[in-house]
Amino acid sequence: MTAQDRRLRFILLLAWIALAVWFCVNHVFWRDEVRAFSLALSGSNPLEMLGNVHGEGHPALWYIILRGLHDIFPYREVLPIAAALLGFAAMALVAFKAPFRPLVVALILFSLYGAFEFVAVARNYGMSAVVMFAIAALYPRVKNSLWLGLLIAILTNTNVPSGFLAASFLLFRFVEMVATRPVEKRDWLIFVGNALLAALGAYLCFRTIYPTFNDGAVSNRLGIFGPATLIPAIFELKSGFSGLGSILWPPLPLLLIGLSCLGLIRKPAALCASIAGFIGFKYFFYFVYPSSYRHEALYLCFLIALYWMSAEGAGGSWSSKNPWVDRARIAGEYGFVALLALQTLQLMGPVSVEFGGLKYSRSADVGKLLQRPDLRNAIVMGDPDPFLEALPYYADNPLWFLRERKFGKVVRLNREGRQDLRLADVLADAELLHRQTGRPIVFLAPLPLKPRPAKKVMYESTTTVTPEDLERFKAQTRLIATFRPAVTDEAYDVYVYPAERRRARDFRP
Template structure:
């Protein structure tokens, strides 16, 4: 945590949380961003108490430690399972070190599991489910599946009284309000360029393709997306002897597959919410929740297969923890944004306008510098990018030079350009970036680019992929006697003066 360099989406959340003169204005700015408000409210409240940028890692760590501490100290699992969760890529890094809103979902799911036997007949269950719905959009789906679990459990309970159903109805209303708050915050999205194109072609065939698709949902947490999808589904069989848990898990898997295919593709942080959900259901079942079914030989065999598959899935994520550990040992940062900030302290670059491609990489720099940021594809200055369809999706290196020249002429400031691509590798190419953005490179426009822009640094590699070649316009603004470049082994970079 002490060495973590912040990624674009981490800083973007802090920028939005601190936008506006008051909380109401912040919520207006947040509308359509694609995330519910809870994380932003926590960051804004923390910054009000302690007005420092470090509230970003502090709040994330506090939530992540609470989630993992709750699991370690109160879950009913064997020590081996607890160890696999604590010492995993998600348990020790993604949901603790990386400052995002997904660790709140983990904490709330574990809270529901830990308190379920005491709160299932109180409005606290509805409140926690509503809270879960406002952590992130995939967790809104999981929140509904927790409510489904309670419905099937109550329906199966022949001794259930009318008062139990009244309380369930009250919890359903509370949960629906939570889902509504999530919906009105994220919809309609102003980041329409990030929405899957499959949303425009809805049909029965679309829903069918979503179930067998391996390119949009559950495709990151393993080198084999097909195997990952099979493992995720087979892990559900570990709940085969508890009807409410089994049905809720299957519905959750299918709903997430549909969401990742139709709305937006999953990444690691989204995908690992499902195993956390399965563990939460197991926690509830072990403590007597749900509807245990009679043991039969075939169900026992399926349960064993599912349990071992889930254990192998958890083990694979523990092995994956070696990735950030190896990066820490090698000195490779999560992103190169802090190195760029160090560069901008050079006298010839102070006050420089910052631009890059794609625009989204610029979102990280509000944490480190206060230089003006030019969103090249949107054609505007801003603190964070907007992933909109009507932006300049097709650019050339001539467009980069043109923007840099115009900005320099109008402001007198140098313009620093961050290229996420090592242009030395290409003479002629159409480089495809995220969200359908394309940069065209030809020998002619590359020659004009290199003649106009001064090369400053090569900042590579980075664990997140946010690594850069740094250029400046005009070329005469390039720092003298200060070069950031690769070490001889190509694994790290350092300032050399």
């Protein structure tokens, strides 16, 4: 790397930092971001916290990081800072260590995942990018040591989809060793040790996430898993990878991913690992859990790591001199760059949102509203219940979960509780809570209230609004604010019960 190239990369990183800070400062947290934070701070000690996250569906590493930082710095800002630092670490590795041309480095930095999704959005997916890029950067030094197994074990505990990528990294090393002869006995022993470390990491992940109490979030397709559905699942366009750019043309993401894998055709280890990771992701998102952009971008970071390692000579090589193989490789490399460019194009979405003044979520606006003297002690409810989970970051009001009929900060996404809710049930709970506490009751309605039959609001939960219930509800409540629109589904009409103002008594849920 020349001095001029290093200066250019440094300038790119500075520009990236400016953009990422802009996103972070203006970002309003969504429910899943604060849900993890609430769980991380739950319990009187870390062991109780680990018990609370058991079955949540995510490994423990992100909760441990948040809990540890908050124990040292007891401020809510550790949530965005933790995410931002992980994002910076990942992009700094790309800027200074990746063996790519500056154009490719820029496409990675200024992408939807690189500048926003894995930085401003405070979730546990940015950790995966850091670990995968660290594996790529350190691979020449750690491939014949147990450090590789430790990094893979850490990757398995960032999030569940990354477990497939961790196994694919191990496959990469195995195929590389088979394709590189001779291999010393010591290297095979180290590989076995790394496989055991990876298995230990996978076991810790499994023990944390299973059995899940969020069975309501599991895909209904799990029951149709079988030989007859394996092939159709691979070519189905909507489940897995559609978020990477199908808005332009539905088959485009799969086509570019296929081409990107083909670009690794001269590196047998990278080719096998890329295909294995792709199949694992497709089956997981088709049969187990529906994907979003943040999940799909993990595979893109995995491809970046494979190209990274391959460019530095890892992955073995084929002996074939067939010119068609080289043509396929060149086409695949162009496809890979096009896939990266597509993610840079998608970054224009958050940029335009920020310039347009549209907010990611309106939870902060609700939190500000709840600071009013007449609402500071209010009990807050909403339908569906998970739409309340972002509020603990912005307000201290107690939250009442209508379907579970209890106070809390985190909803269990299962099929228990009241699956079918009527607006009359909302009003009945408001009347009961107000009678018991004297506090005003604030109700958040993500959907405008109008007569409708049973409508699915989240997973299998439905809500029914009859004309009679709506008339009675509006007679006994007041509409005090409307916070619409939002990028996410967290936009609200805010009602307060009772319609007239009364003095509240002290109450602790």
